[in-house]
Amino acid sequence: MEFIETVDLKRTFGDIVAVEDLNLRIREGEVFAFLGPNGAGKTTTVRMLTTLIHPTSGKAYIGGNEVGREPDSMNIRAMTGFLPEAPGLYERLSAARNLDFYGRLYGVPESRRKARIEELLKWIGLWKRRDSPVATFSKGMRQKIAIVRAMVHDPQILFLDEPTAGLDPSAAKTVRDFLVDLGSMGKTIFLNTHNLSEAERVSTRIGVVSTQLLAQGTPKELAARYLKPASVFRLREATEDVVQAVDALDFVEEVHVEDGELHVSLEDPQKGNPAIAKAVIAAGGEIEFIVEKEMGLEEVYLRLLEDAA
Amino acid sequence: MIAEEWGRFTTLAGLTAKTTLSSRKGAVTWVVALLPLYVIGGVIAAGRQVDIELFQILILALLSLVLVVTALVHGSRLFREELEDNTLAYLTTRGISKASLVAYKFLGYYGSALLIVTLPIVATYFLAAASTGVPAAENIEVLGAFVAMAAVGIAAFGGLFLLIGFALKRALMAGLLYGFLWETILPILPGNVPLLSITHYLRSIGKNLVSTGILSQWITTLDLFTAVLVPLLIAAAAVGLTYVLLITREIKSKD
Ligand SMILES: Nc1ncnc2c1ncn2[C@@H]1O[C@H](COP(=O)(O)OP(=O)(O)OP(=O)(O)O)[C@@H](O)[C@H]1O
Ligand SMILES: [Mg+2]
Numbered sequence: 375m376e377f378i379e380t381v382d383l384k385r386t387f388g389d390i391v392a393v394e395d396l397n398l399r400i401r402e403g404e405v406f407a408f409l410g411p412n413g414a415g416k417t418t419t420v421r422m423l424t425t426l427i428h429p430t431s432g433k434a435y436i437g438g439n440e441v442g443r444e445p446d447s448m449n450i451r452a453m454t455g456f457l458p459e460a461p462g463l464y465e466r467l468s469a470a471r472n473l474d475f476y477g478r479l480y481g482v483p484e485s486r487r488k489a490r491i492e493e494l495l496k497w498i499g500l501w502k503r504r505d506s507p508v509a510t511f512s513k514g515m516r517q518k519i520a521i522v523r524a525m526v527h528d529p530q531i532l533f534l535d536e537p538t539a540g541l542d543p544s545a546a547k548t549v550r551d552f553l554v555d556l557g558s559m560g561k562t563i564f565l566n567t568h569n570l571s572e573a574e575r576v577s578t579r580i581g582v583v584s585t586q587l588l589a590q591g592t593p594k595e596l597a598a599r600y601l602k603p604a605s606v607f608r609l610r611e612a613t614e615d616v617v618q619a620v621d622a623l624d625f626v627e628e629v630h631v632e633d634g635e636l637h638v639s640l641e642d643p644q645k646g647n648p649a650i651a652k653a654v655i656a657a658g659g660e661i662e663f664i665v666e667k668e669m670g671l672e673e674v675y676l677r678l679l680e681d682a683a
Numbered sequence: 684m685i686a687e688e689w690g691r692f693t694t695l696a697g698l699t700a701k702t703t704l705s706s707r708k709g710a711v712t713w714v715v716a717l718l719p720l721y722v723i724g725g726v727i728a729a730g731r732q733v734d735i736e737l738f739q740i741l742i743l744a745l746l747s748l749v750l751v752v753t754a755l756v757h758g759s760r761l762f763r764e765e766l767e768d769n770t771l772a773y774l775t776t777r778g779i780s781k782a783s784l785v786a787y788k789f790l791g792y793y794g795s796a797l798l799i800v801t802l803p804i805v806a807t808y809f810l811a812a813a814s815t816g817v818p819a820a821e822n823i824e825v826l827g828a829f830v831a832m833a834a835v836g837i838a839a840f841g842g843l844f845l846l847i848g849f850a851l852k853r854a855l856m857a858g859l860l861y862g863f864l865w866e867t868i869l870p871i872l873p874g875n876v877p878l879l880s881i882t883h884y885l886r887s888i889g890k891n892l893v894s895t896g897i898l899s900q901w902i903t904t905l906d907l908f909t910a911v912l913v914p915l916l917i918a919a920a921a922v923g924l925t926y927v928l929l930i931t932r933e934i935k936s937k938d
Contacts, residue, residue, distance in 0.1 A: 391716045423775055424776045426772060426775065426776050426933070428933070444780075446782060447780070448778075451776065451777055451778050456773070456776055458772060458773055460772075461773075462768070462769040462770040462771075462773040462774075463770070464768070464770055465768060475694060476700065476777060476778070478690055478691070478693075478694035478778070479694055479695070479777055479778040480778035481686075481687035481690050481691070481778065499782075526884055527778065598921060667688045
């Protein structure tokens with residue numbers, strides 16, 4: 375069994391199906407980005423995995439413990455840290471007391487707790503504000519406190535629901551860099567995000583979700599699996615004649631003009647490009663450059679969502 | 684394992700007790716709980732002695748108010764504030780079982796609320812005794828009776844208000860109606876109706892422990908054991924029901 379595994383996990387709210395047919399397998403040490411648009415069911419999934427809500431059907435396992443079985447819940451809590459969508463800090467307590475409270479509940483011994491809290495608060499740059507009530511903190515500062523709160527007991531797994539939401543760009547970068555560090559230290563991270571570049575930058579694997587899991591794999595795998603290769607011809611002028619001439623070639627699957635460039639999808643660019651070039655020239659086109667189309671996650675993502683819709 | 688659980692107990696009960704004793708709402712209940720001290724202190728300052736009869740009358744007159752207000756303010760907030768501040772969702776997913784969560788919060792409330800209620804009563808008892816010159820040991824069963832009534836009342840009212848605070852948005856309103864209508868009217872109705880009020884059991888405790896004065900005049904058929912047991916069972920049932928609500932009800936992230 376994988377470290378985190380879900381089997382046909384489903385959750386409905388009345389008539390709304392929030393998540394269904396969810397089968398995830400996440401290995402220990404992976405940084406898994408759960409990527410999807412608003413309302414895709416990301417939060418719902420994490421809330422099921424962190425025992426906040428019950429699945430309507432299906433099962434989930436974390437480190438061999440079954441989610442929702444009361445004797446297993448305590449094990450799951452001990453091995454996981456959780457950043458919820460709404461931070462839920464004790465406003466009247468200071469930053470340090472918030473962390474200390476949860477450290478105590480986890481049974482972290484006092485000496486280690488102190489050192490850990492100091493280390494975490496210094497890391498997020500709030501050590502100087504440690505004795506200020508959280509009520510006096512900005513949104514981003516709260517978010518940072520909530521992130522390190524998930525880590526006071528040094529868990530193996532972190533569930534992070536949009537950790538960079540509400541952070542300024544430099545704080546967001548600090549957090550992303552830290553996620554990469556945590557990943558390289560062998561922590562397993564389950565990261566909810568709708569931010570493509572964040573998923574691409576920090577994760578080892580991505581699951582694209584929109585109620586159902588649309589695809590999963592490394593960013594490269596997803597691109598290879600879901601994007602047809604394409605060539606980009608930069609022309610002095612992309613005339614209608616040129617487009618028609620290229621479209622007439624039987625191995626060309628699709629042609630369109632984007633920013634004055636001709637984008638041509640085809641199975642085997644190396645084999646097809648010379649023939650396309652000839653056709654372009656014959657139709658009166660003048661070629662400046664021919665390049666391989668850069669295939670990013672964004673296209674995969676948008677395409678998957680389009681197909682699902 | 685046991686050491687860790689003990690640590691959770693001290694953490695959660697400790698924080699709850701600290702909030703009960705020292706928050707701004709705590710200050711309100713201190714003001715009410717200190718009523719016996721103002722009243723009896725005032726009577727003595729006016730040059731009158733407060734003998735044990737008068738002490739009984741004055742404390743009894745204030746006890747229900749003190750118990751209901753203290754239990755309502757602090758019992759109902761145990762979960763209501765966490766729900767409103769959005770902190771409960773996180774807490775219930777973290778390193779403590781839901782059973783411990785309910786139990787330790789309640790125990791933290793119990794110890795501290797009992798302190799708030801009994802300290803002024805004990806202080807006024809000695810003040811009253813000093814004003815008459817009668818040795819304090821002489822009527823100690825009266826003090827014992829009030830402390831016992833408080834100890835049972837803080838548990839029973841606290842349990843009910845804990846439950847109301849978890850289940851209802853307008854917990855304070857519901858609690859006030861219950862505390863000041865139900866608990867005022869039912870105890871003085873005829874027949875078996877008083878058995879439906881906690882006040883009746885508390886008064887029965889007093890009646891069983893004291894043989895003179897107003898405490899001894901309450902009409903009841905209950906023995907001491909029953910009078911203590913029933914309110915404690917009510918408290919246990921209410922705490923248990925809160926636990927059931929906590930495990931069955933889903934806490935919304937934006938609750
Ligand atoms: N408590 C609830 N009651 C009713 N419907 C809910 C509840 N929680 C979630 N939903 C519905 O479930 C669906 C998935 O919501 P969810 O919060 O999981 O999405 P998400 O992927 O986290 O979105 P976002 O990126 O906006 O945070 C939505 O249609 C939402 O309205
Ligand atoms: Mg969400």
